Amino acid sequence: MTQHSLTHQHPAEAGARPGGAARPAHGDLAVVTHGLTKTFGKGEAARTVVSGLDLAVPRGAVYGFLGPNGSGKSTTMKMLLGLLAPTRGDVALLGQPLTRATRAALMARTGSMIEQPPGYGHLTGAENMRVVARMLSLSQAQVDRALALVRLSEHKDRLVRTYSLGMKQRLGIAMALAREPELLVLDEPTNGLDPAGIEEVRHLLVSLAGEGVTVMISSHLLDEIDRTASVLGVLAAGRLVFQGTRAALMERSVPDLRVVTPDVAALSPEEAGRLLAGLVAAPGVARRSADGLVVPGLAADGVAELVRRLVAHGVSVHEVRRESQSLEDVFMALTGGAGGL
Ligand SMILES: Nc1ncnc2c1ncn2[C@@H]1O[C@H](COP(=O)(O)OP(=O)(O)O)[C@@H](O)[C@H]1O
Ligand SMILES: [Mg+2]
Known part of the structure; x- marks a missing residue:
């Protein structure tokens, strides 16, 4: 589906604003890809794990990027963040093409957590945040706000290796959030969380989207994000098999x-x-x-x-x-x- 039909079919849910049609085509999309493809290996051993993706993530949406394990979610997200070079295709973030020249500026406006939650176990939560703050020149106020948003303020002086998995995930989200990004890309942030932890992350993402942050979140479990996401992209074996609203996905089906x-x-x-x-x-x-x-x-x-x-x-x-x-x-x-x- 092109970004055009997405915003035109579902203006309210896709996050299009009045007058959006008069903007440049990419104005209402936080992430756009065309033919995004990744092949690992060469010759006989070549394996295409992401194939011809046309993603369109509306601004201000929570976009659920779904697919079974091994379907290519992490590989795609790494390409969106410039951590992995596409074999073919292109990426635009926040209305600008992602290139070597634009990457640093775009990443300053993008927070991310890919695969394992980051963080040094031998440092406290606060010390880990200080490392990130120094790297990104963040203020103490930004750090405190991020820790409060993920409800880690009271645990910030504990060593991260004593954190539960849920707390580590939340610290990772705090690191991604501290720069006050316009776009947040989170790879399976609810992985391994208990239902209460999942609910908390859900709540946080919805409130961020309410403030205008675009959130792209992946999961291999539909029910972890289906109620959170306003738009869904479904990946199967490296191909986008569906992109649109939850309601549109339901319409696709013919019940027994x-x-x-x-x-x-x-x-x-x-x-x-x-x-x-x-x-x-x-x-x-x-x-x-x-x-x-x-x-x-x-x-x-x-x-x-x-x-x-x-x-x-x-x-x-x-x-x-x-x-x-x-x-x-x-x-x-x-x-x-x-x-x-
Ligand atoms: N660096 C790599 N080299 C070769 N194959 C890889 C590499 N990274 C991922 N893959 C393969 O690509 C496929 C998709 O992986 P991945 O993007 O991690 O899927 P997901 O995040 O959806 O579980 C898997 O079969 C995986 O083994
Ligand atoms: Mg993955």
Whole structure:
């Protein structure tokens, strides 16, 4: 999907502002990529792990970057931050192309945490923050604000090696936040957190987005970010298989159809196969349930035809209804249920 259709289809949720159409095309997008591709290795050993990504992250959004383990999330984020050179394609951040010449200035406006939370175990939280502050010329006020935002102020004088994983993640977020970035790129910041920790990070990200910070956050677990994110990008094996709002993702799905009939036991698998022939990709995907038949992936005209065939076959149809489908089901179908989902 191009950045244009994203903002045009979902102006409210995608964060487009009135008059946005009159701006330069990239004005309302904090991250834009075209054909972003990364191949590791050469010759026989070459493996393309990120392939032709066209990302569009609206300004002020919480963008959930989802995909199973190994789908290429970290590799993509490293390219967005200039930590890894793309094999092909380009990146623009905050309306400017990311190049060697612009990287330092763009990174001063971007906070990030990639893979493991940073921080020296033999230093306290406050000492770690001082290292970052010196590197980025931050004020004590900025450091204190960041520690308060992640609720680490009272633990700042403890050695980081005594921190829980959640506290280490929060310190990493504080380091990313202290420079008061316009763009925050966080790679699996909820990884390994308990539900309370996840909730806290969620809350923090939503309030940052409320202040206008664009947050891009990755996860291999949909439910860790689905309620937080206003826009989702779903990666499967290095390809972007979906980008848009949560609602648009739900629309993508065709929920299973449940046919309630007392006659299902009398239907042989061959008969059931004949009844479904040409309606679904593979009749084998239908399954019997205690009270009838469950058929996935059947569109409206397929439903009408199936009912006609059932009636013609003498099957008494008591009820035909759509099963509700969770976002998780849609996500699983999109990503093929691979990896750690
Ligand atoms: N430096 C590298 N050299 C070779 N392969 C790599 C390198 N970094 C990552 N990969 C591979 O690229 C794929 C995507 O990895 P990654 O971006 O870490 O996925 P994710 O963050 O979604 O789990 C994986 O198969 C991984 O093994
Ligand atoms: Mg990763």
